[in-house]
Amino acid sequence: VKKLLGVTLGILTAIGGFVDIGDLVTNALVGSRFGLRLAWIVVLGVIGICVYAEMSGRVVAISGRPVFDLIRERLGRRTGLFALIASFLVTLLTLIAEIGGVALAFELASGVNYLLWMPLAAFAVWLVIWRVKFSSLETVFGLLGLLLIVFAVALWKLSPDWGQLLNQATNPHPTGHESWATYAYYAIALFGAAMTPYEVFFFSSGGVEEKWTSKDLVTTRSNVFIGFPLGGLLSLSIAACAAVLYLPAGIKVDTLGQVTLPTAVALGKVGLAIVLIGVFAATFGAALETALSCGYTIGQYFGWQWGKFVRPREASRFHVVMMICLALSILTLLTAVDPVKVTEYSVVFAAMALPLTYLPILIIANDPDYMGDHKNGAVLNFVALIYLGLLLVASIAAIPLMIITRAGQ
Amino acid sequence: MTMSGRVLHAQLHLLDRQLIDHQTGRLLGKVDDVELDMEADPPQLTALISGRVRIPAVRITEIDTAIKITPHDLDLREGDDWIEQHIIDKIPGAGNAPK
Numbered sequence: 237v238k239k240l241l242g243v244t245l246g247i248l249t250a251i252g253g254f255v256d257i258g259d260l261v262t263n264a265l266v267g268s269r270f271g272l273r274l275a276w277i278v279v280l281g282v283i284g285i286c287v288y289a290e291m292s293g294r295v296v297a298i299s300g301r302p303v304f305d306l307i308r309e310r311l312g313r314r315t316g317l318f319a320l321i322a323s324f325l326v327t328l329l330t331l332i333a334e335i336g337g338v339a340l341a342f343e344l345a346s347g348v349n350y351l352l353w354m355p356l357a358a359f360a361v362w363l364v365i366w367r368v369k370f371s372s373l374e375t376v377f378g379l380l381g382l383l384l385i386v387f388a389v390a391l392w393k394l395s396p397d398w399g400q401l402l403n404q405a406t407n408p409h410p411t412g413h414e415s416w417a418t419y420a421y422y423a424i425a426l427f428g429a430a431m432t433p434y435e436v437f438f439f440s441s442g443g444v445e446e447k448w449t450s451k452d453l454v455t456t457r458s459n460v461f462i463g464f465p466l467g468g469l470l471s472l473s474i475a476a477c478a479a480v481l482y483l484p485a486g487i488k489v490d491t492l493g494q495v496t497l498p499t500a501v502a503l504g505k506v507g508l509a510i511v512l513i514g515v516f517a518a519t520f521g522a523a524l525e526t527a528l529s530c531g532y533t534i535g536q537y538f539g540w541q542w543g544k545f546v547r548p549r550e551a552s553r554f555h556v557v558m559m560i561c562l563a564l565s566i567l568t569l570l571t572a573v574d575p576v577k578v579t580e581y582s583v584v585f586a587a588m589a590l591p592l593t594y595l596p597i598l599i600i601a602n603d604p605d606y607m608g609d610h611k612n613g614a615v616l617n618f619v620a621l622i623y624l625g626l627l628l629v630a631s632i633a634a635i636p637l638m639i640i641t642r643a644g645q
Numbered sequence: 646m647t648m649s650g651r652v653l654h655a656q657l658h659l660l661d662r663q664l665i666d667h668q669t670g671r672l673l674g675k676v677d678d679v680e681l682d683m684e685a686d687p688p689q690l691t692a693l694i695s696g697r698v699r700i701p702a703v704r705i706t707e708i709d710t711a712i713k714i715t716p717h718d719l720d721l722r723e724g725d726d727w728i729e730q731h732i733i734d735k736i737p738g739a740g741n742a743p744k
Contacts, residue, residue, distance in 0.1 A: 273657040298712070299710040300710065301663065301710050301711065305663055305711075308662045308675065309660075309662060312660070312661060313661060313677065316661070366736070366738060366743075367738055367743055367744065368742070368744065369743045369744055372744075399709075451711070535672075538674070538675065539663055539664060539672060539673065539674040539675035539695070540672060540724075540725060541671055541672040541673075541722075541725060542672065544743055546671075546738055547739070547741060547742055547743075548723050548733055548738070548739045548740075548741075549729050549733050549734055549739040549740050550671070550725075550729075551725075552725050552726075552728040552729040552732065552739075553724060553725050553728050555733055556728050556732055556733065573668055575741075605658075605710070606710050
C-alpha cells in the first residue's frame with residue numbers, strides 16, 4: 237500500500253490519458269465494434285507515453301524545469317505560442333468534457349439530468365484546486381479511479397471465450413462491415429488519447445509540486461512504469477467487456493450507461509455502485525488534471541508564478557486562468573452539447589500539439605547542460621525517434637480520416 | 646559579477662529562460678530579449694528584457710537552466726499583483742496554504 241501511495245501522481249496522470257470521459261466511451265465503443273482487434277494500439281500507446289513521461293520526469297528531477305518551460309525555450313516565443321494555443325485548446329476541450337462527465341456520472345447515480353449537476357461539478361473542481369493540497373488530491377483521485385479495475389473483475393466473471401478474445405487481439409484488422417478507414421480513425425484516436433499532451437504537462441508540473449530532485453529519480457520512474465500500464469490495463473478491460481457483451485449482439489456503444497452496464501450484468505448492484513464511484517473519480521480526476529494543466533501551460537509559457545505549492549494569492553494569474561476555464565466549461569455545456577462529442581473535436585488540435593510537445597522534451601533530455609550525466613542513451617533515443625515519427629504520421633492522418641469517416645461513423 | 650568571462654550563447658542560454666527571484670524562489674517571467682554591448686570585444690551582456698522591464702546584468706546572480714536574479718525594486722510581478730488585489734484577495738482562503 238505504501239508503494240501504491242508513492243505512485244498516485246503517475247496513476248492520476250494515466251487516468252486522464254486512458255479512462256477520462258471521452259476514453260471511457262471510446263474504449264467501449266471500439267470494443268463493441270472491433271472487439272480486441274485494436275488492443276495493440278493501446279499497448280503501443282502505453283509504451284510511447286512511458287518513454288516520454290519518463291524523459292519529462294527525469295528532466296524535472298534533474299533541472300527543475302517542467303515541460304512547457306522546455307517548449308518555450310526550444311521552440312522560442314512564436315512557435316511556442318502556436319504550441320501553447322493548440323495544446324491549451326486540447327486541454328480546455330477535455331476539461332469541458334470532464335465536467336460534463338462528472339455530471340453524467342451523477343445523472344446515472346441519481347436520475348437527475350446532468351445539466352443540473354454540471355455547475356456543481358465545476359464548482360467542486362474549483363474548490364478542490366483552491367483548497368486541497370496537491371499530494372492529497374493526487375492520492376484521493378488516483379486511488380479512487382483505480383476502482384475502475386472492476387471492469388477487469390467483471391470481464392473474468394462474464395467467463396468469456398478467452399481464445400476468441402486472444403484471436404481478436406492477434407488479428408489486427410477490421411471485420412464485417414467495418415472499413416479500414418474507421419479502423420485507422422479509431423487507432424489514431426486511441427493512440428492520440430494515450431499520448432495526449434496534457435499528461436506530460438501534468439506529470440512534469442506535478443513533479444515540481446512534489447519538489448522532485450535528482451534523489452527522486454526512482455520515484456519518478458516507478459510512477460511512470462506503474463501508472464501508465466495500469467491506465468492501459470483499465471482501458472483494455474473496458475474494451476474487452478464491451479467486446480464480450482455488445483460485439484456479438486451488434487450493439488454500438490455511445491452512452492456512458494452502456495459503458496458501465498457490463499459490470500452490472502456481471503456483478504449486480506455492487507458492481508454498478510463501484511463502477512459509478514470509479515467513473516466519478518476518473519472524470520473528476522481528469523477534470524483536475526486538465527484544469528490544472530490549463531493553468532500550468534499558460535503560466536509556464538509566460539513565466540508567471542504557478543503551482544499549488546504556493547498560496548493562491550501568490551500565483552493569482554495561474555488561479556484566474558483556471559477559474560476562467562471552468563466558467564467557459566459551464567457556458568459551453570449549457571448549450572447542451574454532448575460532452576463525449578466534445579473530446580472528438582479535440583483530436584484536431586491534438587494533431588497539431590503532439591509533435592510540438594514531444595520534440596522539445598526529446599531535445600532537452602539530450603542536452604548535457606540540463607541533464608549532466610542523466611541524458612538519454614542511444615537505445616532510448618532510437619525508440620523516442622520512432623515514436624516521434626508515429627506521432628507525425630498520426631498528426632497528418634488525423635484530420636483527413638476524421639473527415640472521410642465522419643468522425644468514425 | 647561572477648559571470649564575467651563565461652561564454653554564453655544568447656539564443657541557447659538566455660532567451661526564453663525562466664527568471665527566478667534569487668532569495669524567495671518566486672517565478673518572475675521569461676527572458677524576452679537581451680541587451681548587448683557590441684563595442685566590447687567580445688560583446689558583453691548588459692541587460693535582460695522581460696516584458697517591459699529592463700533587468701541590468703548586475704542583478705543576475707546565476708545562469709543555469711533558469712536565471713536567478715535579485716529583483717529589489719524591479720516591478721516584475723505587476724500583472725500578478727493587480728489580479729491579486731482586484732480578484733484573488735476577494736475570495737476567502739486566498740492567503741491560506743492548501744490543506
